[in-house]
Amino acid sequence: MCVPCFFTISTSEVGIVETWGKYSRSVQPGLGFVMCPMESLVGRLSFRVQQLDVRVETKTLDNVFLTAVVSVQYQVLRENILEAFYALTNPAQQITAHVYDVMRSQLPTLELDAVFEAKDDLAAAVKEALSQTMEKYGYQILNALITDLDPDQRVKNAMNEINSSKRLKYAVAERAEGDKILQVKSAEAEAEAKYLSGVGVAKQRKAIVDGLRSSIVDFHDNIDGTSTKEVMDLLLLTQYFDMVQGVGTAPHCRTTFVPTSRNMGDDMRNSLLQANAATKTGRYDDRVMSA
Known part of the structure; x- marks a missing residue:
């Protein structure tokens, strides 16, 4: 005697019913029943997108072992329900085997740096290989993603050290280039400053010479009976007294000796010439002494 047995199929699923062990029909979402014990619900297939994460450990061309994580997204084809249910005992195991095959044939041909690039x-190669195989079993491969590439920790530390050394090398070179620019600019500024200072001194001396020449000529022309030598002695004497006044008012000056002699004019002139020669040689003192 057959008794109806009721069950429900969720949305995005299909039920597989067998009669005495042979495929009989598929049941769509909703309420369904089978005539027990003649019929039985032997399984369900989901049409939802499923994801399988496969961890593959292999080595690269430069003998670096790494672990790659491949995420495969697949879905059951509605028109191939029988193949999807009966062709494979374990679809996830089948997909894993193909991922291992592709990754372990592709990665050893690449160096570590090229693997990341x-x-x-690699993901396209995995998807192509799985699509060619799994579609005939009723599964559609939607995508294959390389979600992680994890070398050994010591290899990662070495790569970080290499990168750090390269960046440090670039930093040192850039710092040296910056110091060079600063030194060059400083030298150029110093040279420009000295040039301008020399121009200023030259103009100053030219102005002094022009002024002295003009004063001597005017004095000689306006006062009869004077010679050029006497005018020069008078100018030197005036400059001497100006210098004595400046030295006497200096903060660190304590004593000033003023020369006196019978031949005041010639001695004063000779003394000033000697003082001028001493000044040019850099012999300065806050005491002015003349014999």
Whole structure:
């Protein structure tokens, strides 16, 4: 005697019903029943997108071992329900085997740095290999993603050290270039300052010479009976007294000796010439002494 047995199928699922162990029909979402014990609900298939994460450990061309995580997104094809349910005992195991095969054939041909750059190519190779195989079993491969590439910790530390050393090298070079620019600019500024200072001194001396020449000529022309030598002695004497006044009012000056002699004019002139020669040689003193 057959008794109806009721069950429910959720949305985005399909139920597989067998009669005496042979496929009979598929049941759509909603309430369904089978005639027990002749019929039985042997399984359900979900049409939702599923994801399988596969961890693959392999080595690269430069003999660096790393662990790659490949995320495969797949879905059951509605038109191939029988193949999806009956063809494979464990679809996840089948997908894992193909991922291992592709990754362990592709990664050993690449160096470690190239592996990180070729993630998209590796993912495309995995998807292509799985699509060719799994579609005939009723599964559609939607996407394959390389979600992680994890070398050994010592390798990562070494890579960080290499990168740090390169950046430190660039930093030292940039710092040296900056110091060079500062020194060059400082030298250029110093040279420009000295040039301008020399120009100023030259103009100052020219102005002094022009002024002295004009004063001597005017004095000689306006006062009869004077010679050029006498005019020069008078100017030197005036400058001497100006100098004595300036030295006497200096903060660190304590004593000033003023020369006196019978031949005041010639001695004063000779003394001033000697003082001028001493000044040019850099011999300064806050005491002015003349014999």
